[in-house]
Amino acid sequence: MKAIVVDVDGTITFIDRSLDCRAVRALRSLSVPVVIATGNVLCSARAISKLVGTSGIVIAENGGVVECNKVEYNTAYMKECEEAFNFLNEHFNFNLEKLDPENRRTEIGLRRNFDVERANLLLQEYPGVEIVDTGFAVHIKSKMINKGTGLKRIAELMGLDAQDFVAIGDSPNDAEMLELSGFGVAVGNAHPELKGIADMVTKGEHGAGVAEAVQYLKEKGEIR
Amino acid sequence: MKAIVVDVDGTITFIDRSLDCRAVRALRSLSVPVVIATGNVLCSARAISKLVGTSGIVIAENGGVVECNKVEYNTAYMKECEEAFNFLNEHFNFNLEKLDPENRRTEIGLRRNFDVERANLLLQEYPGVEIVDTGFAVHIKSKMINKGTGLKRIAELMGLDAQDFVAIGDSPNDAEMLELSGFGVAVGNAHPELKGIADMVTKGEHGAGVAEAVQYLKEKGEIR
Numbered sequence: 373m374k375a376i377v378v379d380v381d382g383t384i385t386f387i388d389r390s391l392d393c394r395a396v397r398a399l400r401s402l403s404v405p406v407v408i409a410t411g412n413v414l415c416s417a418r419a420i421s422k423l424v425g426t427s428g429i430v431i432a433e434n435g436g437v438v439e440c441n442k443v444e445y446n447t448a449y450m451k452e453c454e455e456a457f458n459f460l461n462e463h464f465n466f467n468l469e470k471l472d473p474e475n476r477r478t479e480i481g482l483r484r485n486f487d488v489e490r491a492n493l494l495l496q497e498y499p500g501v502e503i504v505d506t507g508f509a510v511h512i513k514s515k516m517i518n519k520g521t522g523l524k525r526i527a528e529l530m531g532l533d534a535q536d537f538v539a540i541g542d543s544p545n546d547a548e549m550l551e552l553s554g555f556g557v558a559v560g561n562a563h564p565e566l567k568g569i570a571d572m573v574t575k576g577e578h579g580a581g582v583a584e585a586v587q588y589l590k591e592k593g594e595i596r
Numbered sequence: 597m598k599a600i601v602v603d604v605d606g607t608i609t610f611i612d613r614s615l616d617c618r619a620v621r622a623l624r625s626l627s628v629p630v631v632i633a634t635g636n637v638l639c640s641a642r643a644i645s646k647l648v649g650t651s652g653i654v655i656a657e658n659g660g661v662v663e664c665n666k667v668e669y670n671t672a673y674m675k676e677c678e679e680a681f682n683f684l685n686e687h688f689n690f691n692l693e694k695l696d697p698e699n700r701r702t703e704i705g706l707r708r709n710f711d712v713e714r715a716n717l718l719l720q721e722y723p724g725v726e727i728v729d730t731g732f733a734v735h736i737k738s739k740m741i742n743k744g745t746g747l748k749r750i751a752e753l754m755g756l757d758a759q760d761f762v763a764i765g766d767s768p769n770d771a772e773m774l775e776l777s778g779f780g781v782a783v784g785n786a787h788p789e790l791k792g793i794a795d796m797v798t799k800g801e802h803g804a805g806v807a808e809a810v811q812y813l814k815e816k817g818e819i820r
Binding site (some may be wrong): 389391393419422424504 | 642
């Protein structure tokens, strides 16, 4: 394997979103590039990458934004997301509260204070859009964009294939990324759905799971 | 002491801006609020506060932005900074490169690729403006704003006095913050100028220095 792509919230952080230093130690021990993949906006993803001490190559907004030297925004579906957002607010009084609206350019991030399942059912008029709850935030996003499409694009920009990556995550929104990668890891605290499609499920949770996977792959000679 | 305010780059991070987990451990062990004070933009400051696991109360843009539940931007001097920036670019071909221009609202951040001393000399026509090199970025900023003014304001918002804070930093742009605080700490790698005005200079560098100061103040019963 030639690189690692790793989710942030819940995977290299604890539930309260504070960094798990066991993950930091494991990721810094690698000589292959480590790509951060998050639902956060680019500005946060960059800060995270700096603090973790990784390459500065990032996937942000759940795949809508990638940065490898230069930044690419996939804004093609933002209008559709805005329409779905307005539909829910205007017709059903959802009173949705946007997160980082001034920085989020390819999807809509929302505070987790409403009935996501009901909202998804109501969105049948917008078949291209889905609402995803990562456990940390809710996203109104295009079905055409996910961390898997982000991984494909960042791999291209790095001169690699998605199959060259180890992918590590905890949430259903990491599924496409794990499936496209060469080796998918679900940390011990991951959603059952993600565990079901992973090549490896770690015993350890959060950063301990990341460290466990890195250790395993190093011992197998799969990564360095 | 009732709270701590701590610089980021060079203080809780290493030279490469990656987080020093020794600082993280020490800061998380405190029950008083920990305020992050940085030259970074608000979006980065928030991400840093989350990852460090602190209160979410932040001072950003070297004091120009403070957040404690709500955000305050001191944009009063931005025009002056822009004028100084244009003056250097137009008259002296400095070719200055802005950092995070879309998110920086109260001062100008610049890549460290020009002669800061010469630029400062040329700016005599703009007596309200100064150019500060933190070792990580260069800032064109108003002399009316610094981390000390930021600390005063955040203390007010928290119902405290600046004197209630322990302040920890490494760079001359932390000086006003240390001076206004009740107890100023310079980490071992700090600039001599900052060490000169600090109440305590730690032996340890970066996160080890932060941990040393926290340990010392706990043992003295000054903080918990």
